[in-house]
Amino acid sequence: MVQFNWVFLDLETTGLQPERDKIIEIAALSMDENGEKQIFHHLLNPEVPLPPHITRLTGITGEMIRTAPTMADIKKDLLEFLGQKVIVAHNAAFDLGFLEKALGFPLPNLYIDTVELAKLLLPHTPSYSLRNLVRTYQLNQEPAHRALPDTRALEKLFYALTDTLKKLPIYALQEICSFLQDNPQGLSWYLQEILKDQIRHYDFTQQLETACVEENEKSSTAKNKRAFQWSVKALEEMFLPGGYIAGQLLNYQTRTPQIQMLKAVAKVLEQERHLLVEAGTGVGKSLAYLVPALAWAVSQGEKIVVATHTIALQEQLARGEIKFLEKVLPFHFSAAVLKGRNNYLCLHKWREFKEAVHGLSWPEKLLMSRISLWLRENGTGDRDSINLRGWEKEFFQQVSSVKDICLGSNCPFIGECFYQRAKQKALEADLIIVNHSLLLSDLKLGEALLPKYQYLVVDEAHHLEEEATKQFTETFSLYALQKRIGALLKKDNYRKFGLFSFIQSLLTKEVQDLGHIQNRLADAQHLAENINMQIHDILCVLEENPSLELSRVQEGVKHAAWWETLNILFANLRSNIVGLLRELQSLYDYIAAELDYATWEIPLRHLKAHINESVVEAQVIENFFAAGGEEKVYWFERDNALKDLRLHITPIKVAQQLYDHLFISKTGTVLTSATLTVDGSFAFLIEQLGLPEELVDTLQIPSPFYYDEQSLLLVDSSLPDPGKTSEELYSLAIQEALLKILLVTGGRTLVLFTSYKQLRLMFDVLHDPLQQAGLELFADGINGSRSLLVEELKVNPQAVVFGANAFWEGIDLPGAALTSVIMVKLPFAPPNLPLVEARVEALTHEGKDGFYGYSLPQAVLRFRQGYGRLIRTVEDWGVIVVLDNRIVKKRYGKKFINSLPQQKYYAGDTGFVVEQVRKWFKTSGG
Template sequence: MLENKYVVIDLETTGNLPKKGDRIIQFAAVVIENGIITEMFSSLVNPKKQIPAFIEELTGIDDDMVKDAPAFSEIAPRIEKILEGAYFVAHNVLFDLSFLQEELQLAGFEGFYGSVIDTVEMARILYPTADGYKLSDLAEKENLQHDRPHQADSDAEVTAELFLILLNKLASMPITTLRQLSQLSGGLKSDLQQLLDELLVEKDPTEEVLPEGIEVFKGIALKKETAKQAVYREKEPLHYPEKEAEKIKIIKQAFENFENRTGQLTMMDGIYQAFQKQEHLLIEAGTGVGKSIGYLLPSVFYSKQKGQPVVVSTHTIQLQEQIIKKEIPMLEKMLPFKFTSVLLKGRSHYLSLVKFNETLLDENDNYDTTLTKMQILVWLMETDTGDKDELNLASGGSFYWNRIKNDPAVFIQSYEWLEKDFYLRAKKTAEEANLIITNHSLLLSDLSANGSILPNFDFCIIDEGHHFEKVASQFFGFSLDYLSTRMLLSQFGHYEQKQLFYQFEELLKLSGSKAEALAHTSKINKLATDLFYEMDEFFKLIALYAKKMGSNKKGFTRAKVRFSDEDHGKEKSALVHSAERFAFLLKDLHLAMMDRLALIENKKGKLTQEHRNIIEELISFLHDLEELKNTVQSCFILKTNFVKWMEVDYRSPQNVTTFLAKPASVAVALREKFFNKKKSVVVTSATLTVNHSFEYIKKEIGLPSASTMIIPSPFEYGDHVKLLISEDLPEINSVSLDDYVVTITEHIISLSEATKGRMLILFTAYDMLKKTYELIKESGFLSDFAIFAQGITSGSRTRLTRNFQRYDKAILLGTSSFWEGVDIPGEDLSCLIIVRLPFSPPDEPFTEAKCQYIIQQGGNAFSDYSLPEAILRFKQGFGRLIRTASDRGIVIVFDKRIITTKYGNAFLKSIPAVPVKKGNIDELVEIINEWL
């Protein structure tokens, strides 16, 4: 395989459409022979047309640079010679190949018709857990020098180096995996199958030595389970370090440059005492306290002393991963004894190996399914957990995951598979663990499953505790959306589609079950047809109701519309009748298939594993079908005290339609079902208090009698932060949205030039963010700045943040999720702008209903809910700026209400004490210039 000639190509072009006249402006080729780079060729190309401004910005190549360059036809003979007898390799090969073909043919040459390899496709398969597959992401992953992204010579060289790494990774794989990849690779876009087959010819099965840590089990290569020392939670005469010096000595074991954090030690003692006294505790711990070690250390000591597990629950996956990958290894360095920990997620997060094995060689897979299978084969040699969250699946891969996820099956798998089951492995480890790391959703699921998910526990830490109430309201509520409903029913399919229904009917025939007393296949097929029709009607009616009842403001594409049980209009009546028909059809299909399932029950001894899998899949489907029916009934037919609303995108109302129902308050449910049943729960976060009081959070989560503790941040905010308030902006509600956007855009441009970028701008509404971004770009004043905007610039929050950090002069516009969890330490962020105080819109359905509920209970909706909720969010936003002790910067608030209203002071009192300056834009710019 390495003896082949490979030519790695990269092009820069005037656009994406060669058939519409776009041309090459730079060509680069890197030749690889016998596994090493033997030749490099690159040239600028005169496209005989103007280079568009955005291409110039992207590549740094302008008209002057190419005016004396050769035309493509002049370098075409050399290109054709280079490509002779080679594999054509590129990062996104179809783009480069189609462009080059067009140019070669225009120059009178035949073009390239040999084998092609796509390094994007290869990387997707061989790096199944990578964050992204852009060339710059992969170069960073492999520590490859990539100085000039979007210049063909630099890109081609990096792609060539990456390709050699990928080839070596492929060559090191077990023969069994290579065979399986080869069988699947016929469905790929490139000719990877040729490489795989060449590799298989080169490898001698009789001499194969498996890579270290890999075993082949039932024909699948897996990472061997690491032999953990079985340390059960025995009671040991451990001494908890009461004295400060003892605690410092322990913590120093893991930190080379240890800074004594008094607050962290106070937190440890507070938690240990709460566990000892068996009482609930609320702790607000400011940024930099070292919260995770602050609760993990006393939890491990207590667990080891008492022989009882401690559950640690977080809101975000990122924090769970951080605890497992960073904090737990630190604890292991610190402590003089061994302890065990496990990350436990919901069952559907884990792969079912037996299902994957059975579906591995199914025929007629689409591209995404084929790619996902290949990714999983590689991942199984790397994963300890089998947790889907590790994978970076193609969008269509999630559909295939639903077929192979772990779920409670009636037909027990063979014992050999059970010993490798990832979910059972995680549960078994949890039974013996001192620390069980999980998330709020699973913690709440355990309540409704009567403790059958998590091992028995009485002591719990809830981190990111400001989210606990919101997750609980989702958990105790319901959600229905079009895409997942359609995906579920498509799994069953019509008989002609040869999905689950067809497979089960064929199984009935094979098993010789007497089905005379049952509904005929055609009758169930008709039922499935009716169900699909009614589902479409039902979601159309939701969208129609939303359109009729919603304000549909001009220029707004998304809407949230409250659904009231008191409404008696014809749109509501039609929707409820459709929901009733939909629920009846779901019930009829469920009953009909349960009858058919009962026929097979007494035949199970004679069935093959493949047949058992079909039955397992049907049982899982019927369980989901029953849940769907209960959700439809709870939302539309049964009487509940839930807040109900729908979220619709008017551009694609059927595809982007969700119906939600939540209780207005979960305090009583949480108190009775959770807090009253546990001996000690510690709720912690950087933002639990409003104006130094815990009353709001206590009331929201149903914990009136808990002890409390405020541990301030050790950072010197007074010396490191200035808070500036703009006095020359209009009151936010006194002008139109467009006028307000014009004014703040002018301010942002002036402030950006003063801070030289490094600026995060937080909005409360996406529409305002979008309009501001467009106006900044249109103005042209910040053309030398890299500007990223959530929902406009592609990529996840993590990727946008990472890209923002790569540029010196960068501006990042964010809303919703950017108010918290974004961590940009050091000089990468030195200015934070808060555009408006983060009150939820009063007409937002849940806010409106929550306010009504508070008034009915005799409270004040503004001071009891709207204000404290906005203050907590403001504190979260404020916390984005200072992430380490040496950070310094400026917070600018555009919303004058912070100084013109009585309640504005509550926002200022709830954040650390910092100097506050007011002034017009010129005065603020002057302060910034002096300060930064």
């Protein structure tokens, strides 16, 4: 291996903007010609005030830098130290931007950015922060927001990444080198060097042998399995001591509730029933439904679909329980994960992009290289196995599979197509794992997406109604229309032109009636440009009415002046969409009838896709502005970040659709979750989901945990009622109580909010006092994403995490990683949300109580989810504090308490709560 002359560099600064902020610390590490480590390290006087948050972050104080040298003082030594070496930095653009600004000229050195290198090599890592990467590689050098230790961490990380790089197959390296070769970046050069080195040392026999061993292992496992004769008793025995399942799980204790659930699921399969089964945390519900489902599928030759709420849960089930069962069950089965088609990369589009790679920007080329390596490593083409952020997601969409433009059997990649392979695997599988969204799209489209099946298990079934509501909602998006029109008119994209220019480029003099097609194109182009102008006019109206955020269309709204204006603008927009649609259809008909299909297939498919989308857009706009009828709610939503206005038409109830599409047509359905009941009753869910009462069984299986012993439930009853207090006073009271309670719960505490606004407010006011007390405060969307903050709780005993919506469920932190959960407010949905308001109203019209019939049960289910974050195993312990006194002061509060598995709770003022927490941690905790 060639030896390179590296210098590892890191800076600390007064802020993030090189134009405005200054360097306060610099460290660089290098090796001299004798292999001795050389260090260049200085605190620098920035000659501007040091912001307090930088002192908090780095520990560098004004005192420390007051007498330090300035950049001018160290400039000469620094340049000498850097010499001609290759600079390695983490997020190099940041460090070099500051350095070059401070020096006053660009540095001639080649540089390598370890963020770029890590993104390339570790496509699925949740975060590319130095801290997370150091942990991923277990490098034993924790970064500290100080230049010198961070430079040491950087050096170790770079060598670890290089080791990973060297393990890449030659053909993979060759492809990414071909993508990146034209760029004078240090990374391109380094990859070329590694490639040359790999070619010199390649062992051509090694890969073949590995492949053979893996293949033999696979086939021998399959051969040893027997067929399964359906027997509930045999399934039960698998969970008894020494059974196939119990015998393979460390410390497994036979759980009567788990066997109870297994038997109930088996009954559904045998007797063609529907079952709602609430299985408390710790029952082991996944195995309790998977084992009978798989046994039934294999023994009866039936296909079973399991639907989880999210794609992440699909993955969790496939990688966890399914892998485990593949090893331990005495019979062979096949399971497949299937997602919506746009989750998969389209190889045909990918080839088009590869051919045009030279026209892409450096970040796009890097992303192409990442995708290329990921495709080779992952083999599923499934975007959830690569970590994409922001624009990267949009880029992926350009290479993902789309129904209307898929070439189907004419595609040269049909044999390797990721989506087709996933579908084929699902077709052959005994059990298919889908998500709620795909399940419901399939039902909506007349079962066109999934293979035929008669048995269904829906996990996290408390989300089914919400997902069905989404699926049956019709939506028009101004932003999506703008993007679509852009794709027609674009003059410069990866192919160098949009659809109109593409069609133009295919026209030759030989095309008969060239004038006709060109006139159609010109008219279509004119209409598309009109649409763009009308979108602009609508955006202007929005700008003039900044208060329009989320509104339900009701009689009152229809008399507002802005509504009248929007109505006229949308009528014009719709008429242009219809005009464009006619021109596109005319173009399509002419090309399809007169021109060579092989040459024109791709533009024809794109035209068809635009035609289909135009039809839907025109229809939704028409329906929306004709708003009427009591069964649907019409509402619009504004997204300022995207400059979008969305028009939604949502059914107030989806029970009938679910009844028609699902329950009446499937032979057996199991709906399960840890939270299906409200105060012990399934009535709310049965009504919401339209379950046929005569065919549905219900079963509530309590958790085997000892909640009254394992956790302490406290209510701070001294806080004001949020509904009856001004926002300011309420926030002040919460702030004081939270601080006092957090000081005794300490780290490993999760605080659940119902609004981001309040979360941000509390973060701002509590960050400093908590830090002074030695705690580290993290908040969703402020200093980390959900997955990173969950990681933080696992590894950092001082971590306090503030989370909103997504944190109320799905977080599984067993053991000491989470010892306190604080729920700030009871999680009622805001009553003025269009759908909530419409549903409450609908119940009132039916003579029912909207609050008790809808808002309350919804809030109770969510509350139970939040509560469930704390105790995950029989050994967990901790404290739950509710800061909303309505739970003890209002009549309906009992519904919340009675729905919990814990009946003992204590209420008192903040001082009482603090004292109880203190006592609990002293006597019970740990």
